[in-house]
Amino acid sequence: MKRSGSADLPLHYGYVPLWLAERMAKLGLAVVESIVLDYGKDEVLRRLSDPFWFQSLGAVMGMDWHSSGITTSVMGALKKAVNPRSRELGIYICGGKGKHSTRTPAELLNVCNLTGLNGDELVRCSKLSAKVDNTAIQDGFQLYTHNFILSDNGKWTVVQQGMSDASRTARRYHWHSEQLTSFVEDPHTSIYGKNEGYILNMADKQAGSSRKAVMQIATEKPELMLKEIRQLVMPGHHDVRAKDVDLKRLGAVLWLAHEKQPQDFEDLLMLQGLGPRTLQSLALVSEVIHGTPSRFKDPARFSFAHGGKDGHPFPVPTKVYDETIGTLQNAIQKAKLGHTEKHEAIKRLTQIAQSAEQDFTPNANFEQVIEEERKQSWRYGGRTVFGKEKPPHNQQLKLF
Numbered sequence: 001m002k003r004s005g006s007a008d009l010p011l012h013y014g015y016v017p018l019w020l021a022e023r024m025a026k027l028g029l030a031v032v033e034s035i036v037l038d039y040g041k042d043e044v045l046r047r048l049s050d051p052f053w054f055q056s057l058g059a060v061m062g063m064d065w066h067s068s069g070i071t072t073s074v075m076g077a078l079k080k081a082v083n084p085r086s087r088e089l090g091i092y093i094c095g096g097k098g099k100h101s102t103r104t105p106a107e108l109l110n111v112c113n114l115t116g117l118n119g120d121e122l123v124r125c126s127k128l129s130a131k132v133d134n135t136a137i138q139d140g141f142q143l144y145t146h147n148f149i150l151s152d153n154g155k156w157t158v159v160q161q162g163m164s165d166a167s168r169t170a171r172r173y174h175w176h177s178e179q180l181t182s183f184v185e186d187p188h189t190s191i192y193g194k195n196e197g198y199i200l201n202m203a204d205k206q207a208g209s210s211r212k213a214v215m216q217i218a219t220e221k222p223e224l225m226l227k228e229i230r231q232l233v234m235p236g237h238h239d240v241r242a243k244d245v246d247l248k249r250l251g252a253v254l255w256l257a258h259e260k261q262p263q264d265f266e267d268l269l270m271l272q273g274l275g276p277r278t279l280q281s282l283a284l285v286s287e288v289i290h291g292t293p294s295r296f297k298d299p300a301r302f303s304f305a306h307g308g309k310d311g312h313p314f315p316v317p318t319k320v321y322d323e324t325i326g327t328l329q330n331a332i333q334k335a336k337l338g339h340t341e342k343h344e345a346i347k348r349l350t351q352i353a354q355s356a357e358q359d360f361t362p363n364a365n366f367e368q369v370i371e372e373e374r375k376q377s378w379r380y381g382g383r384t385v386f387g388k389e390k391p392p393h394n395q396q397l398k399l400f
Contacts, residue, residue, distance in 0.1 A: 004051075005050055006173050006174065007171070008170075009071075009234050010168070010236050011068050011163065011164075012068050012069045014069065016069070016073045017383075019383060020062055021077060024061045024073065025078075025080050027060075027285070027324070028074065028077045028081050029078075031285070031289055032044055032089065033085075034289045034328065034343075035047065037335060041090040041151045041152075041153075042151060044091055045149060045151060048159060049176035051231075053296045054071075054074070057074060058071075059299050059303040059305075060284055060302040060306060061306065062309060063308065064310045065240060065302075065303040066234035068172075072097045072161070076096065087114075091151055092149070092152070093147060093148075094149070095146045097145040101143075101145055101146040105123045105126065108122050108150075122150065126158065129160070130146050133160060133162065139171065141171045143161065144162065144163055147159045157174065159174055160172070160173050238312050240313035240370070244300035244301075246297070248360055249295075249353075250362075251360055252353050252356040254304075255356060256279070261276070262279070267348045267352065270341045270344075271342070274327065277317065281321070282327060282328075282346060283350060284302050289350075290347050290351075291350060306321050308384075309384055313370045314382070315374070315384045316384065317380030317381060318381035319381035328346070330342065331343040331345075378391040378392075
């Protein structure tokens with residue numbers, strides 16, 4: 001096992017308001033459920049080990065698109081929403097920020113009591129990954145959050161973050177257990193048995209290579225490890241700029257949502273009735289669920305789904321957010337009952353958008369797109385940490 005990636009982020013302070021935290025938990029659960037439904041629980045772990053995908057998930061959830069707060073808020077939302085459904089999903093999230101990180105070993109042992117996994121070995125992996133990032137690699141960052149995410153078959157991912165007072169930045173580290181081989185397209189690796197069933201036993205003679213790899217991470221030269229990882233470095237500016245996104249990809253989504261309607265695409269008839277603004281959000285959420293790794297090189301693009309709590313690129317459109325969550329939840333529930341039409345339509349959203357990119361030439365003014373979103377924000381229930389968006393003065397007069 002080696003790091004699967006790292007991300008350098010501007011250090012942000014503040015809090016996640018309750019109105020956003022609750023929505024983040026619901027959307028996070030819907031994303032995880034959809035991935036499990038289509039690709040399996042191991043794919044959830046693989047996605048979480050990718051720093052670019054993780055940042056994109058945080059952006060689509062309405063967090064500040066580039067801030068250090070994405071790490072703790074996303075993992076907090078997932079832990080809150082996923083753990084009550086762990087037996088069904090086969091995924092458990094341990095640890096957290098500050099004092100919660102110190103509870104990781106106890107939480108891991110509790111999970112292992114339920115699943116029959118080897119708790120001592122998994123605790124050891126948790127401690128070793130933290131030790132490497134906090135001590136073995138002297139990069140000036142001190143860990144303050146540690147999350148250990150595992151499946152009931154013993155595969156796991158670590159997402160942890162350190163802070164540097166000197167540079168006023170945070171660095172997120174991702175780890176991925178070596179058994180996970182579903183992501184075979186990329187050659188890199190990165191920093192980062194149920195009861196009455198198969199039990200993972202790392203003490204077994206067949207697990208010799210795994211034990212050797214666990215020991216290797218504690219002794220391997222940091223400079224060799226760092227060459228192999230996927231590194232994401234986020235800029236310091238708060239606003240989303242044209243250079244931060246792939247305008248062709250974003251433009252294709254805006255074209256699909258606002259120029260074309262579901263009735264124009266036979267494959268999307270099951271989504272008929274959704275407004276263009278919700279379709280825009282749903283297309284970006286669909287890409288987070290179904291997109292390939294190369295699609296997440298510009299995480300800022302995904303902030304055009306639900307904005308950001310700091311108002312960048314625009315306030316969080318809570319009405320749109322709620323409709324997106326409701327559409328996903330409804331599709332998931334129907335798919336579990338064998339009615340997969342709406343679930344498949346959501347999957348095809350990203351396929352149609354990607355197909356449109358091939359011959360698409362962006363012609364919309366990027367700043368005008370953001371300005372229009374802000375102008376209409378009050379209609380969509382726009383909110384930031386500073387309060388609710390209000391209609392322009394002339395619109396207020398028309399309301400009376």
